Amino acid sequence: xxxxxxxxxxxxxxxxxxxxxxxxxxxxxxxxxxxxxxxxxxxxxxxxxxxxxxxxxxxxxxxxxxxxxxxxxxxxxxxxxxxxxxxxxxxxxxxxxxxxxxxxxxxxxxxxxxxxxxxxxxxxxxxxxxxxxxxxxxxxxxxxxxxxxxxxxxxxxxxxxxxxxxxxxxxxxxxxxxxxxxxxxxxxxxxxxxxxxxxxxxxxxxxxxxxxxxxxxxxxxxxxxxxxxxxxxxxxxxxxxxxxxxxxxxxxxxxxxxxxxxxxxxxxxxxx
Amino acid sequence: xxxxxxxxxxxxxxxxxxxxxxxxxxxxxxxxxxxxxxxxxxxxxxxxxxxxxxxxxxxxxxxxxxxxxxxxxxxxxxxxxxxxxxxxxxxxxxxxxxxxxxxxxxxxxxxxxxxxxxxxxxxxxxxxxxxxxxxxxxxxxxxxxxxxxxxxxxxxxxxxxxxxxxxxxxxxxxxxxxxxxxxxxxxxxxxxxxxxxxxxxxxxxxxxxxxxxxxxxxxxxxxxxxxxxxxxxxxxxxxxxxxxxxxxxxxxxxxxxxxxxxxxxxxxxxxxxxxxxxxxxxxxxxxxxxxxxxxxxxxxxxxxxxxxxxxxxxxxxxxxxxxxxxxxxxxxxxxxxxxxxxxxxxxxxxxx
Ligand SMILES: Nc1ncnc2c1ncn2[C@@H]1O[C@H](COP(=O)(O)OP(=O)(O)OP(=O)(O)O)[C@@H](O)[C@H]1O
Ligand SMILES: [Mg+2]
Numbered sequence: 001x002x003x004x005x006x007x008x009x010x011x012x013x014x015x016x017x018x019x020x021x022x023x024x025x026x027x028x029x030x031x032x033x034x035x036x037x038x039x040x041x042x043x044x045x046x047x048x049x050x051x052x053x054x055x056x057x058x059x060x061x062x063x064x065x066x067x068x069x070x071x072x073x074x075x076x077x078x079x080x081x082x083x084x085x086x087x088x089x090x091x092x093x094x095x096x097x098x099x100x101x102x103x104x105x106x107x108x109x110x111x112x113x114x115x116x117x118x119x120x121x122x123x124x125x126x127x128x129x130x131x132x133x134x135x136x137x138x139x140x141x142x143x144x145x146x147x148x149x150x151x152x153x154x155x156x157x158x159x160x161x162x163x164x165x166x167x168x169x170x171x172x173x174x175x176x177x178x179x180x181x182x183x184x185x186x187x188x189x190x191x192x193x194x195x196x197x198x199x200x201x202x203x204x205x206x207x208x209x210x211x212x213x214x215x216x217x218x219x220x221x222x223x224x225x226x227x228x229x230x231x232x233x234x235x236x237x238x239x240x241x242x243x244x245x246x247x248x249x250x251x252x253x254x255x256x257x258x259x260x261x262x263x264x265x266x267x268x269x270x271x272x
Numbered sequence: 273x274x275x276x277x278x279x280x281x282x283x284x285x286x287x288x289x290x291x292x293x294x295x296x297x298x299x300x301x302x303x304x305x306x307x308x309x310x311x312x313x314x315x316x317x318x319x320x321x322x323x324x325x326x327x328x329x330x331x332x333x334x335x336x337x338x339x340x341x342x343x344x345x346x347x348x349x350x351x352x353x354x355x356x357x358x359x360x361x362x363x364x365x366x367x368x369x370x371x372x373x374x375x376x377x378x379x380x381x382x383x384x385x386x387x388x389x390x391x392x393x394x395x396x397x398x399x400x401x402x403x404x405x406x407x408x409x410x411x412x413x414x415x416x417x418x419x420x421x422x423x424x425x426x427x428x429x430x431x432x433x434x435x436x437x438x439x440x441x442x443x444x445x446x447x448x449x450x451x452x453x454x455x456x457x458x459x460x461x462x463x464x465x466x467x468x469x470x471x472x473x474x475x476x477x478x479x480x481x482x483x484x485x486x487x488x489x490x491x492x493x494x495x496x497x498x499x500x501x502x503x504x505x506x507x508x509x510x511x512x513x514x515x516x517x518x519x520x521x522x523x524x525x526x527x528x529x530x531x532x533x534x535x536x537x538x539x540x541x542x543x544x545x546x547x548x549x550x551x552x553x554x555x556x557x558x559x560x561x562x563x564x565x566x567x568x569x570x571x572x573x574x575x576x577x578x579x580x581x582x583x584x585x586x587x588x589x590x591x592x593x594x595x596x597x598x599x600x601x602x603x604x605x606x607x608x609x610x611x612x613x614x615x616x617x618x619x620x621x622x623x624x
Binding site for chain 2: 164166167169170171172173174175176177178180184185188189
């Protein structure tokens with residue numbers, strides 16, 4: 001056997017992986033650092049995890065973030081799925097171009113603009129109708145849902161566009177009303193895309209700082225807002241521990257998403 | 273099937289355009305009770321579009337669709353008592369074979385034992401009894417096709433619409449399925465409308481064949497009549513090999529063909545001087561040494577197993593195709609001079 005030789009593609013792959021994952025690895029490693037100074041390694045310890053768990057402010061922010069992410073992802077998935085369905089299955093209708101634009105807008109609009117415009121709407125609603133006074137979790141949920149439903153719609157639309165219509169037509173031909181066709185045929189077949197859309201929306205919401213900063217009220221600080229403001233006062237190793245947990249959570253979600261996608265392909269082996 | 277049987281499905285003067293393309297052009301068509309009707313035509317002639325209008329997936333631009341006595345032009349697919357089998361089979365991949373067959377019955381409100389019995393019955397008809405628990409991806413192409421058929425049959429539709437049901441099958445399975453379909457028709461007493469672009473298949477299965485071209489129906493007739501009495505050149509050319517010569521009607525009820533430099537008698541009575549086309553099937557032309565209508569030189573021979581096709585070049589330049597069984601005593605070689613003749617009854621005069 002020849003000794004392994006240097007290959008450019010292999011090196012490029014390794015460089016790419018290092019580029020992507022090194023920061024994460026560093027954060028996780030330093031989350032177990034004993035030192036109070038974030039950049040100096042003094043020894044292994046889990047004390048920052050303990051301190052993290054004792055920090056009620058941070059935990060509260062994590063709770064807000066998770067609540068917002070769960071609610072907004074669910075709303076976005078329902079609305080985005082319906083939007084994607086309408087765009088691919090209803091042919092031409094009045095206002096279609098408007099709907100396409102509405103869905104594309106949040107994807108291309110700078111977050112600052114989206115956040116600002118949403119804030120203006122919420123303030124106007126509060127002044128005009130005394131609705132959602134002071135803003136809070138609900139306003140963030142709505143803001144996130146309006147942003148992430150676009151992503152869900154795009155994912156679902158792509159899946160539906162790639163799916164032959166004849167299966168749905170066959171169901172209609174066999175006597176199923178349009179609602180039954182959607183529930184029993186379309187939805188199960190696009191489920192992987194819907195699930196992926198939900199996860200995407202969840203992660204996007206969890207990650208968002210800019211829009212949340214605009215529309216959040218005083219009692220509804222999200223985790224990214226909290227982290228951002230605490231870093232400005234000085235980085236605590238607690239943040240590393242928090243980041244490590246978030247990386248773990250995201251990794252789990254990604255694995256789940258991959259499982260869902262694979263489980264939908266019937267031809268694959270059932271092993272694993 | 274009798275000629276006077278009531279129509280179970282009637283398409284009246286139906287037109288459908290897609291942008292600038294007229295996919296179906298003023299088509300009228302009756303499907304009789306317990307009839308096996310084939311829609312035959314080249315690719316893109318509008319067969320699928322016509323079928324989809326019967327099923328309700330396309331709304332005609334004009335014209336009406338009747339099922340039984342009811343005008344169903346505006347009725348959505350799920351409310352029509354017809355079922356369509358898709359060319360792709362369109363099985364539900366996330367349901368078992370039984371689930372697929374039961375789907376349509378559940379929409380009728382059937383549950384429990386009654387449902388199971390109907391599913392079993394439908395699977396038995398297509399001989400798939402043992403495979404009810406399998407998913408579509410665990411079946412062969414032929415088995416999938418049977419599931420698609422069973423799924424339609426379970427609904428006991430008045431008319432079964434099939435879009436190229438046999439296109440994906442190999443020759444052996446196709447012939448078997450052809451026989452099974454015709455047998456089913458007799459057993460179940462429902463009407464079949466089958467799309468195909470294979471004229472042999474249409475001939476083998478159909479009571480009547482509707483020949484389509486560019487959105488129009490050229491002729492609807494039983495296979496034999498289409499073959500022997502084609503209404504025009506396109507139909508004649510669609511059904512097997514045919515020699516077609518332009519000519520002019522002359523006295524004595526004969527047609528004079530300039531290309532052949534002869535006049536030969538025809539059975540049809542035609543006004544003298546009219547321009548017509550005369551069609552003669554290759555297998556109806558015989559080699560002869562006496563009383564030949566014309567002579568020519570064999571320019572090519574194509575061997576086709578039981579028969580051969582001879583290309584005979586006439587002095588006037590016309591090439592005449594002659595089909596001949598290979599079981600005959602003598603054969604002819606390229607370069608042989610031969611005499612040809614055909615009976616008067618073999619000549620079909622085509623107008624238009
Ligand atoms: N949804 C559609 N949009 C635009 N044009 C269409 C559509 N469906 C069919 N056509 C056009 O209408 C014509 C008839 O199509 P159709 O599918 O009915 O042909 P077909 O006879 O079934 O052909 P094939 O044997 O290839 O299946 C074609 O020119 C086709 O391009
Ligand atoms: Mg077709």
